[in-house]
Amino acid sequence: MKRSRSLILFSLLVALALAGCNSGSSGSGNEDTAGTTPPTNTTPPASPDDQPTEPTTVLEPSPGEGYAQKGPxxxxxxxxVEGLNPNGSLSGNTWSTETGPDGKISFQGIGWEGLAMVTVTGHYFNEIAGTWSPDTFRLRAVMPVSSSELVGNVNLFTHLAARYYEYWMPQGYSYEELRDEYLNDYLMTWFGLSTLPENLNLLDSIDPETDRDSYMLLLYSAAMASIGMTQEELDALAEDFARTDAGYGDDWPDGTGKDALVRLFNEAQQNEQTLVAQARQNLETEFGRSMPAVSAGSNRVAGTICVYAGLLCEWGDLYNIPIGTEPRDIPVSINFAGSYGVLINFDGSSQGVNAVFSNIPGGSAIRSASGTASSFIEFMVRPLAGDRRYNLRLGSNVAKTATRISLFSLSQGTETQPYPLKVGDNDGRVGLEWGTSRNTDSYYQLIAGPGRYRFTIGGYPCGTTIAPVVIRGYEWDLDIREPLPEDRQGNNPFNTAPAVVADENSCSHQFELENDTHPNRLYLHLEAIGIRDTMINVNRAIHHNYTIRVERI
Known part of the structure; x- marks a missing residue:
């Protein structure tokens, strides 16, 4: 039985923490056989596509088109293309075609439309080796197909999703329900995606949000090529992803699928920059194009990758870490900008332990703390940039074991990297003063199309003599995530005059903001006032949660 979306992350991490990282079994358990074509060892025939091609237009699919990319x-x-009934069974509609240059698929002339299983089987460009694969490979996608409407792409992530749909639709779940209420969250949790996988493209820029997720596709596709993942291993991974409901309930069974997942995560985390640079260079050489260079993306992945790759991140605690006189460096993955707290627990006194938080191993301390007679070390670091890696160095003058190391968010966003909001309900967080450190501001950007929006903010402590929070709303003319014009460098929406200030002593605030011409131009700044001044705890890291509801009017 599938679970509530609110339980996804917690349950997933419990399952993965128990799964461990060192499975050595080679059993497959793969039952993904419907409509498959096994790999062959034939040499790819010479074709015009073996030579570098000149880029023509942006590769965003046009109506009736898609792209097949492992590499291309x-x-x-x-x-x-095999039509599917609402319960996932084959409808009897079938059609076939061949890819064009750059892996393009044209669905013109299909003669029918609807939900379908799209299967691509052939030789692909290995983005790490820089050559065409000697073996054929098969990737699948479940999506609506049409000769006149936007279709989508076939890639590594759609292959995982295809087996998920194929497994769960016969159990009474609709395609739309699985896509919108389950699979999107799972792909975000596992691989950091906020865009549907069929919208991603390795060879071109679509828009800033899609490009950031295409970076993730390029990273994991390159990691997959680097470790030499086979068809059997990928299918076993997809099978385990589906059968365990993305890791919930039963742990992933030891075997080919889990082993492939561990190797993939470790390769992506340990060699991210090298893999992406090499893949982009080889794609550029072969096709005359690749997706643009964007900021590192793997740090947006949640606790799954932390458990397997030994990183500290907000949703992935580390356990039983030995500490001695030789410094131990622990990479720290920060998804979103903001203030963070670090809590290190010991079984006994923390006396003699020194913790240094820095940008790189051995770098200058952003924050440091020393152990005392208590059983924990706790400190705050602020503000941290999002989507990047930091380092926690631990040392001790006597051997000790950190029983648990946790990273937790205290506030959200910064002036230059605001936290993204969506239409609907958003979970907010703002910190309190911690000793002499201010930790009382959260910054937000609405990621949505042009229009007028109503914001309702509430759920924080109230009833004090001072207004608990002050909220400022901004209608800025730029998207701060995109490169700013030369004459606007150094500007941000929060150093301009706000369009709205809500500072009344109330348990909730509501106001409206508007930008009718461009998307992603509305911003919020929430500052803790009353709750900050009346509930200070100088000994522990504290924050308060609230809700930001966004409605399009």
Whole structure:
């Protein structure tokens, strides 16, 4: 039985923490056989696509088109399309075609439309080796197909999603329900995606949000090529992803799927920059294009990758870490900008332990703390940039074991990297003063199309003599996530005059903001006032949660 979305992350991490990282079994357990074509060892035929091609237009699919990318599949690769009924069974509608240059799939002339399993089988460009694969490979996607409406792409992430749909639709879940209420959250939790996988593209820029997720596709596709993942291993990974409901309930069974997942995560985390740079260079050489260079993306992945790769991140605590006289460096992955607290627990006194938080191993301390007679060390670091890696160095003059190391968010966003809001309900967080450190401001950007929006903020402690919070709303003319014009460098929406200030002593605030011409131009700044001044605890890190509801009017 599938679970509530609110339980996804917690349950997933429990399952993965128990799963461990050192499975050595080679059993598969893969039952993904419907409509498959096994890999072959034939040499790819020569084709015009073996030579570098000149880029023409942006590769965002046009109506009736999609792209097949492992790297890109070779010109002339077989594409089969099988119609699906609402319960996931085959409808009897079938169609086939071949890919064009850059792996393009044209669905013109299909003669029918609806939900379908799209299977691409052939030779692909290995973005790490820089050559065409000697073996054929198969990738799948479940999506609506049409000769006149936008279709989508076939890639590594759609292959995982395809087996998930195929497994759960016969159990009474609709395609739309699985896509919107479950799978999107799982792919965000596991791989840091906020864009549907069929919208991602390895060869071109679509828009800033899609490009950041295409970076993740490029990273994991390159990692997959680097470790030499086979068809059997990928199918076993997809099978385990589906059968365990993305890790919930039963742990992933030891075997081919979990082993492939561990290797993939470790390769992506340990060699991210090298993999992406090499892949982009090889794609550029072969096709005359690649997706643009964007900021590192793997740090947006949640606790799954932390458990497997030994990183400290907000949703992935580390356990039983030995500490001695030789410094121990622990990489720290920060998803979103803001203030963070670090809590290190010991079984006994923390006396003699020294903790240094820095940008790189051995770098200058951003914050440091020393152990005392208590059983924990706790400190705050602020503000940290999002989507990047930091380092926690631990040392001790006597051997000790950190029983648990936790990273937790205290506030959200900064002036230059505001936390993204969506239409609907958003979980907010703002910190309190911690000793002499101010930790009382959270910054937000609404990621939505142009229009007028109503914001309702509430759920924080109230009833004091001072207004608990002050909220400022901004209608700025730029998207701060995009490069700013030269004459606007150094500006941000929060150093301009706000369009709205809500400072009344109330348990909730509501106001409206508008930008009718461009998306992603509305911003919020929430500052803790009354709750900050009346509830200070100088000994522990504290924050308060609230809700930001966004409605389009």
């Amino acid at each position: 599949f070779q010109n002339g690769t077989t594409v089969t």
